[in-house]
Amino acid sequence: MAPIPTPPAEPQDNPDGYVGLDAAHAERLARRRGWTTVRSLPPGAIITMEYRAGRLNFEVRDDRVSRAWRG
Template sequence: MDEQVEYVGMPVEAAEELAAEQGWKIVRVLAPGELITLEYRTGRLNLAVRDGVVERCWEG
């Protein structure tokens, strides 16, 4: 199982804490429709959040 999948459905605050505990150096929280850069960054976890809940996550 991909370890990132466990973040989906979590409240954003809990997901950020868990990510830090798991060693993610950078956690980027993204609101719906937010513009983002597409450069890949090792050690960054992206969390797409709607209404305070993680809907999607990916590395980079």
């Protein structure tokens, strides 16, 4: 039987720390901290809900991060 896969480790980083930052700066910072995918979305965007390890999502309003979450 094949072993159960182990998901990749995520950065030990609090997404709430990105709220209020300029979107471009937040993305650069997130990548430096080890996030492999950073997704910027407009408020109310329709998105898929599958969880992806290593992905950080930003809701961006007026070029500022208004919400941030993993996956």
